[in-house]
Amino acid sequence: MNLPETTHVLTDDELDALELHLGGGTTTPALTAGDGGPVTLTDAENTPLAVLDGGSATPVKPLARAAGPHWDPALRRAARDVATDVRRAVGPDGDVLAVVVDEAPTTAELGALPGLVPGAAAVLVLAPVARRSPAAGALGGPGLARVATQVRDAALAAGAPRVDAVVVPWAHGPLTADAARAHGANRVTRLADARPAEVQEAVAALGTVWTDAVERLYPPDVAREVADAAAHARRTGTVVFFTGLSGSGKSTVARALAAELDDEGVRTTLLDGDEVRQHLSKGLGFDKASRELNVERIGYVASLVAHHGGVAVAAPIAPFASGRAKVRALAEAAGRFVLVHVSTPLEVCEARDRKGFYAKARRGEIAEFTGISSPYESPDDADLVIDTSQVSVADAVAQVRAVL
Incomplete structure (x- = not known):
């Protein structure tokens, strides 16, 4: 299109x-x-x-929401709503301190809170969270949201009369004072800046703790062999392949699964059908041959991820059994393959139609639209069948995790 x-x-x-x-x-x-x-x-x-x-x-339309603690409506609130609530509580001239939590706080930073919060009428614990995956070793959205609630509780224990934890959608470097003011704060501090120099050095050295221990335990030549073996160790890769009608909820569940795995340190690659068409399959049409080629390309990339020990989560419509069979063959040659059929009924998918595609297909404005003018071949070899009109996103992810 x-x-x-x-x-x-x-x-x-x-x-x-x-x-x-x-x-x-x-x-x-x-x-x-x-x-x-x-x-x-x-x-x-x-x-x-x-x-x-x-x-x-x-x-025009609401932004799609995902699952996980960083999407909790109690934490992820509009800046204007946060500002309205806190200013209603403390007045227009009340002192509101924003404490930015953008990495895991050590005991030293939490211990510094009693020296930061006195005098503030209210404290906002702001956790800047990005949609994209974090850098290796850094806390992602779920972890930052959980940490923000712990800092909130610690600030209350330190004597702050009012503390709110807020997730801020942010992917632009350090959170700015302007963003903090938009949430109702009149001053801002970054919690990690309260970290003593000796603690900073200790945190920076964490990455070499294992290597240092190996060098102490083994003679030099043997230590190198042990380190090389660990560096080249590779877990069995997995392809989790969601298939289902447009609007079935497969992308939402796939994104939530990928975020949860990422949060646990499992490096995960998400291959959403619509996003792939913007890049890997740009220019392909929607006839059967093009759809098959699109699915095969997704399967090939996913198999490469699995071959190198990663987890690939793919979520195309993949309407034809023949295309899914090719993906299975590619994936099983590289690792493990898990097929998830998101079987949400057609009438539910149409009712959810945020893009208006079903209505256009019913009017004949979109040719070969899956479920309307082009068939969807329901899989008979799925490892898991989920109907998102019957289960929540969190429950759906839990079911996939149980299979994994």
């Missing part, structure tokens, strides 16, 4: 910026699309989310 020139598909970082902006924050997505006029902003599934014109975005 060709998008008009005035449409821009947002990256994960731009989605963070848009979410913050629509919630009353201060950042808008930096775009090069368009000729200076209005630009329709969409997600990777081509769902129109907002229209950007003159530096301000007007919402």
Whole structure:
């Protein structure tokens, strides 16, 4: 489906910026699309989310939400709502301190809270969380959200009269003072800046603890052999392949699964069907041959991830049994293959249709649309069948984890 020139598909970082902006924050997505006029902003599934014109975005449809503690509505609140609540509580001139938690706090930082919070009428614990995967060894969204609630409790114990933990969609480096003010704070401090120099050195040295222990336990030549064996150790890779109708919920469950695995330190590659079509399969049509080729490309990339010991989570529609069989063969040659059929009924998928594709297909405006004018061949070899109209995203992820 060709998008008009005035449409821009947002990256994960731009989605963070848009979410913050629509919630009353201060950042808008930096775009090069368009000729200076209005630009329709969409997600990777081509769902129109907002229209950007003159530096301000007007919402069209709600941004898709995912699962995990960093998506808890009690934590992930619009900046304007947080600011309204805290200022209603402490007044327009009350002292509101924002404590930014952007990495795991040590005991030393938590111990510094009694020296930071006195005098503040309220404290906002702000956890900047990005949609994209974190750098290796860094806390991701779920971990930062959990840590923020622990810092909240520690700040209350340190004597702060009111403390709120807030997840901030953010992928732009250190959280700025402007973003903190948008949430109602009049001053801001980064908790990690309270870390003593000797603790900083100890944290920095954690990466060599295992290597140092090996060198102490073994003679030099043997230590090198042990280190090399560990460095080249490779776990069996896995391909988790979701299939189902458009709107069935497969992408939502796949993203939640990938985020949960990432949070546990399992490096995971997400291959969503719509996103793949923006890059790997750009230019392919929607006839049967093109769809088969798209699925085969996804399967090939997923098998490479599995071959190197990673976990690939793929979520295309994959309507044909023959295409899924090719993916299975590729994946099983590289590692393990788990097929998940998201069997949400067609009428439910149509009712959820954020992109309006089903309505267009019913009117004959989209040819060969799966479930309407093109068949979906339900798999008879699925390792798991999930109906997202009957189970929550969290329960669906738990079922997949049980199979894994």
